[in-house]
Amino acid sequence: MIPRYQRIIFWSLVGGIALMAAFLLHGCQQAHKRLTALNDATPIAAPTNTNTEDVTLAVANDADASISPNADQVALPQDPSLRARALLDHLLSTYSLPGSAHPLQSGPAVDDVFLVNQSPAPNAAVVISDNAAPVPQSQLAIVNLHDSFVDRHPSGILTEALTIQSIIGTLHFAFPAIKQVRFLVNGQPHDTLAGHADLLRTYPAADTTSHPRPPQLPPDTPDATTDTSTDATHP
Amino acid sequence: MITVTPLKSYNQPKALNPPLKLIAATIFLAALALKAQQPPRIVVLLDPAHGGPDAGAHLSGTLLEKDLTLSLNSRLRAALAPNNFGLISTRDSDPTVPFLTDQRAEIANRTHPAACLTLHATSSGRGIHIVTSALPAPREAADLPSPHAPIPWDAAQSASIPQSLRLANELGVALLHARIPVLLTQGSIPPLDNLNCPAVAIEIAPLSFSKPASINDAAYQQRIVQAIAAGLSSWRAHNPPVVPGASPNTATGAAH
Ligand SMILES: [Zn+2]
Numbered sequence: 339m340i341p342r343y344q345r346i347i348f349w350s351l352v353g354g355i356a357l358m359a360a361f362l363l364h365g366c367q368q369a370h371k372r373l374t375a376l377n378d379a380t381p382i383a384a385p386t387n388t389n390t391e392d393v394t395l396a397v398a399n400d401a402d403a404s405i406s407p408n409a410d411q412v413a414l415p416q417d418p419s420l421r422a423r424a425l426l427d428h429l430l431s432t433y434s435l436p437g438s439a440h441p442l443q444s445g446p447a448v449d450d451v452f453l454v455n456q457s458p459a460p461n462a463a464v465v466i467s468d469n470a471a472p473v474p475q476s477q478l479a480i481v482n483l484h485d486s487f488v489d490r491h492p493s494g495i496l497t498e499a500l501t502i503q504s505i506i507g508t509l510h511f512a513f514p515a516i517k518q519v520r521f522l523v524n525g526q527p528h529d530t531l532a533g534h535a536d537l538l539r540t541y542p543a544a545d546t547t548s549h550p551r552p553p554q555l556p557p558d559t560p561d562a563t564t565d566t567s568t569d570a571t572h573p
Numbered sequence: 574m575i576t577v578t579p580l581k582s583y584n585q586p587k588a589l590n591p592p593l594k595l596i597a598a599t600i601f602l603a604a605l606a607l608k609a610q611q612p613p614r615i616v617v618l619l620d621p622a623h624g625g626p627d628a629g630a631h632l633s634g635t636l637l638e639k640d641l642t643l644s645l646n647s648r649l650r651a652a653l654a655p656n657n658f659g660l661i662s663t664r665d666s667d668p669t670v671p672f673l674t675d676q677r678a679e680i681a682n683r684t685h686p687a688a689c690l691t692l693h694a695t696s697s698g699r700g701i702h703i704v705t706s707a708l709p710a711p712r713e714a715a716d717l718p719s720p721h722a723p724i725p726w727d728a729a730q731s732a733s734i735p736q737s738l739r740l741a742n743e744l745g746v747a748l749l750h751a752r753i754p755v756l757l758t759q760g761s762i763p764p765l766d767n768l769n770c771p772a773v774a775i776e777i778a779p780l781s782f783s784k785p786a787s788i789n790d791a792a793y794q795q796r797i798v799q800a801i802a803a804g805l806s807s808w809r810a811h812n813p814p815v816v817p818g819a820s821p822n823t824a825t826g827a828a829h
Contacts, residue, residue: 400698401782403756493630493638494695495776496702499760533629533638534693536761539727550758553745 389413395429396507396546398440398500404549405503407511422451422479422509429508430487430501440500447487449524451509452480456517476517479509479543485524491532498535507546516543615687615809616659618770620677621646622693625668632696633779633786639667641788642692645777648794649690652802658809661686678767682729688740688808689772690801691765696785700754701797702776703741706766707759710734729769736771740808744773747804751796753780771812775801 390411397408412428414421426448434444456476491501506519521537522528528537621642623629629638643664650660661684663677681689695702708731730737741757748755762774777797780787787793 403698403702403758492695492697494697494702494778495693495704495760495762495774496756496758496778497695497697499704499758499762502761530763533623533627534760534762536763539761541761548758550756553742553749553755553757555746 393425394508394511395432396504396511397429397432398504400440400497400500402549403496403500405500405507405546406549407507407547418453418513419451422453422513423448425508425512426451426481426505429504433501440497440504442492442501443490445486445490446484448481449484450482452482453513453516454478454480475515477513477515478518478520478540479513479516480520480522481505481509482522482525483528488523488528488531493532493534495534498531498533501531502535502541503546503548506541506543510543510545513543519543612657612806612809614657614659616661616684617653617805618661618663618681618684618686618689619646619649620663620681620689620691620764622691622774624664624672626671629693630695632694632788634789636789638694641694641777643667645692645694645794645798648798649692649801652798653805656802656806658805674764675767678729678764681764681768681770681772686770687812688805689768689770691762691772691774693774693776694788695776695778696788698756698778699781700756700778701748702756702758702778703745703748704758704760704762704765704774704776705737705741706730706734706772707761708734708766710738724769726767728766730766730772733769733771736812737773739812740771741773743808743811744775744801744804747807748797748800750803751800753797753800 390413393410393412393414395408395410396405398405410428410432412425414424430442430447431444432438433440433442454477456478491498502521509516509519519541521531523537531537621639623637623639623642625639627639629642632638632641643666646662646665650662653660661680663680664672677691708728711732711734724732745755745757760774765772765774777788777794779785780790780793
């Protein structure tokens with residue numbers, strides 16, 4: 339006959355084991371969910387009632403340091419801030435696809451995009467005529483990057499500069515009212531993207547399309563070439 | 574006081590004296606001619622980027638960008654010093670405390686070098702990326718600030734942009750001659766915008782996309798260094814210093 343106190347200890351231990359097993363199982367499921375979310379390269383889900391629309395992405399290429407406009411179709415929400423965020427998430431997720439010309443690791447990239455209306459400078463307000471079309475208010479876009487995106491970004495002058503130009507160019511194509519772009523990381527100012535590209539300055543939002551030309555021989559060199567067909571358009 | 578050695582005591586015939594003088598005079602004149610032919614001395618500032626707690630990029634294996642840039646600094650000094658270049662390095666060792674880009678710009682702007690090269694390395698891309706400041710260049714002489722006007726720190730590079738672009742081009746041509754792929758581009762990379770000298774950032778990437786370890790190849794690094802030295806010599810020939818004879822005494826910097 340097993341004493342009563344031993345039976346109580348036995349069943350208490352069995353109960354404890356069952357509880358610990360349940361706790362471990364729950365922890366594993368949570369970790370799995372977190373890892374799956376990190377590896378998910380798809381952009382955030384668009385509202386179900388939104389159709390895909392044509393957008394132009396400013397796409398970077400490491401091989402020739404170029405930024406080229408590239409037409410694409412993507413479902414975007416109506417709210418401008420969410421729209422900008424979804425667009426940038428879509429842009430940056432394309433860089434994690436196999437064979438990307440500007441390879442970046444997959445994962446969450448943009449936490450938020452804040453659009454701040456800016457009042458025009460006093461000396462810039464020139465009224466041409468009474469019935470002139472209203473001048474659209476200029477906007478400052480604040481792109482809040484996810485810290486894991488910054489941590490995973492390759493370190494290098496060119497690769498970082500191309501990412502910044504690609505983001506700015508894509509915002510410029512989709513939101514002509516955006517005149518300036520600033521960056522935050524996890525809601526805080528951050529010095530560089532991955533050691534090089536300056537994230538503390540305010541960037542002018544402009545067409546960043548560029549195809550850098552190769553070095554040109556100086557004119558006094560005997561075999562100097564006069565080919566300027568690959569002239570560059572710099573931001 | 575001149576001591577005259579009695580030639581007779583050495584039993585040398587007097588007839589040898591004039592030819593010896595002639596030879597000495599010829600050697601002296603040849604040395605003078607050689608000195609006249611030497612290119613004018615210009616001061617080049619080398620800035621091995623990163624250092625201390627800022628390791629820069631993690632390159633192939635355990636190689637850190639801060640160590641590779643320091644090694645390139647040594648190689649460049651060895652290649653440039655015999656060619657009558659005065660050299661200043663912002664660092665010649667790994668600092669123990671953070672070495673900020675503003676501090677590097679201060680060193681450069683105090684010493685007025687003819688060219689400033691900031692050295693970087695990356696495992697992304699291939700060949701050499703030569704980067705100039707993305708600041709807008711002055712459109713005409715009237716846009717240039719007056720010599721007495723204060724220069725904004727964040728736009729100190731603006732007036733030097735045309736020269737920086739020419740320097741980038743000369744270096745690019747020399748690298749292409751050495752069969753090294755090169756890309757000329759622009760960017761906002763500290764401390765480029767704060768330098769008031771013709772300035773470029775030189776970023777070294779592997780020789781090809783398929784050979785990431787080539788960045789650590791001594792022969793590849795030496796080819797790059799030789800090409801940069803050739804590019805700087807060409808830059809000096811096309812852009813002789815305005816101030817005659819930049820003082821060699823100010824060009825010692827962080828000597829090895
Ligand atoms: Zn670097």
